[in-house]
Each structure stands twice: as C-alpha cells, then as structure tokens.
Amino acid sequence: MKKRIVWALFLLLGHQVVIAQLDIAAGLKEALTIGATKGAAALSATDGFFKNAALKILLPPEAAKIERTLRSVGMGKQVDEAILSINRAAEDACKTAAPIFTNAIKQMTVNDAIGILRGADTAATAYLKRTTSAPLTSAFKPVIDSSLQKTDATKHWTSLVNAYNKFSFQKLNPSLSDYVTEKALAGIYSQIALEEKNIRQNPAARATDLLKKVFGQ
Structure with missing residues (x-):
C-alpha cells in the first residue's frame, strides 16, 4: 500500500513538473512573440x-x-536624402519581419525555454538571433532590395558613389543592399532585446497571466 502511495505521489510530482515546464516554454514563446x-x-x-x-x-x-567630400562641394542635401532613403527602406522592410520571427519562435523546445529563463536578461533574444539570423537574412534581403528601389535609396546612393568616384582615384562599389540588410536586422534584434528586458524586469509589462506566472517566479 505504501509503495502505491509513494508511486502515485511520484507520478503526481512528475506530472506537475511537466506542466511547469510546458508553462515555461509557453511563457517564453509568448514573451518573444510580444517582443518581436x-x-x-x-x-x-x-x-x-x-x-x-x-x-x-x-x-x-x-x-x-564620400560624405565629407560631397558636403564640401555643396552636395549636403543629396547626402541627407541618401541617408533618409536608406532608413525609410529599413523601416519599410521591417513590416514583414514579425511573421518570420513568429514562425521561428514556434520551434522553441521546452529545454530551450528552461535554459533561456535561467539565462541573462536578453537570453531569449540571443536564442532568436542564433536561430533566425541566416534564414531571416535570406528572406529579408529581397525585401530590402525592393524597399531600396521603392524609396529611391539605390538611386541616391548610386548617384553619391558616382559623384564621389569623379573626385577620387579610389573607386567604390555602389552596392548598398547587404549593408542595409545587416543594419536593419541588428536594429530589430536590439529592439526585441529591449522588450525582453522590460518583460523580465518590469512586472507591469507582463500583460498576461502566463507571463506573470512564468516571470514572477
């Protein structure tokens, strides 16, 4: 009889542990989804x-x-337009980022979640960056390319490089896409990290019961 009771208690505790772990995984996924x-x-x-x-x-x-040279010859306005259009391209591309992150978050395992919960204030963001950087770059780059065209960033940048190349023997490549893609992704991860820190450190930012349960421990 005692053995049955002990076994039953063991099963009950094991079940509770599993439920707690599932809650942790769900809470981390929810936090990352909100942050992303x-x-x-x-x-x-x-x-x-x-x-x-x-x-x-x-x-x-x-x-x-380039910037110093062109500003010195009265082309400051064109430089400012190039910088503005580059940022507009990044802003435009970010509209497509959330679904890509959400899909990646769904793949998080319970073990991943437990390790993240015990990790640093940006452990979830680090996980997301590690698991999505390559596929997100591949998916993001065509959007950046299109956005650079749509916002005239490519045109402005090419004009700047061509203008600079007339003044310099050291010619520069007018390609801009890789650079803006890298900066846009870095910006998103940085922003997600801020959201994650807020959820971990600020109880008021835990908008759901699950977040309060997981991060309030």
Missing part, C-alpha cells in the same frame, strides 16, 4: 529608424570620405 511583434512594429513606423538615435542607419563606414 512590438519591436518590428516600432521600427516599421515612419522614423522608426531615422529618428532613433541608437539605431539610425548612417552611410557605410567606408563612405565617410
């Missing part, structure tokens, strides 16, 4: 990148000389 959705929404809004001092995309580092 909010992050993408914030950056896809007009001026989401352009007026964000931390994430604003400037001209590529190798273009610093």
Whole structure:
C-alpha cells in the first residue's frame, strides 16, 4: 500500500513538473512573440529608424570620405536624402519581419525555454538571433532590395558613389543592399532585446497571466 502511495505521489510530482515546464516554454514563446511583434512594429513606423538615435542607419563606414567630400562641394542635401532613403527602406522592410520571427519562435523546445529563463536578461533574444539570423537574412534581403528601389535609396546612393568616384582615384562599389540588410536586422534584434528586458524586469509589462506566472517566479 505504501509503495502505491509513494508511486502515485511520484507520478503526481512528475506530472506537475511537466506542466511547469510546458508553462515555461509557453511563457517564453509568448514573451518573444510580444517582443518581436512590438519591436518590428516600432521600427516599421515612419522614423522608426531615422529618428532613433541608437539605431539610425548612417552611410557605410567606408563612405565617410564620400560624405565629407560631397558636403564640401555643396552636395549636403543629396547626402541627407541618401541617408533618409536608406532608413525609410529599413523601416519599410521591417513590416514583414514579425511573421518570420513568429514562425521561428514556434520551434522553441521546452529545454530551450528552461535554459533561456535561467539565462541573462536578453537570453531569449540571443536564442532568436542564433536561430533566425541566416534564414531571416535570406528572406529579408529581397525585401530590402525592393524597399531600396521603392524609396529611391539605390538611386541616391548610386548617384553619391558616382559623384564621389569623379573626385577620387579610389573607386567604390555602389552596392548598398547587404549593408542595409545587416543594419536593419541588428536594429530589430536590439529592439526585441529591449522588450525582453522590460518583460523580465518590469512586472507591469507582463500583460498576461502566463507571463506573470512564468516571470514572477
């Protein structure tokens, strides 16, 4: 009889552990989904990148000389237009990011979730970055290409490079897509990290009972 009671208690405790682990996984997925959705929404809004001092995309580092040279010959307006159009392209592309993140979040395992919960304040974002960087870049780049065309970023950038190449023996490649894609993705991950920290550290940010249960422990 005692053995049956002990076995029953063991099964009950094991069941409770499984339920708790499933709650952790569900809570982490919910937190990441909220963070990814909010992050993408914030950056896809007009001026989401352009007026964000931390994430604003400037001209590529190798273009610093271009900017100085062109501003010195009275082409500051064209430089400003190029920078604005680059940021508009990133903002436009971010409109498509949330569903890609959401799909990746669904693949998170219970073991992943437990490790993330015990990790640093941005452990979930790090997991998301690790698991989505390659596929997201592949999916994101065509959108960036299209956005650069739509916002005239490619035209402005090509004009700047061509104008600079007339003044310099060191010619530069007018390709811009890879650089903007990298910066746009870095911006999204940075924004998601802020959302994750907020959920972990600020009880008021835990908008659902599940989040309160998982992160309130």
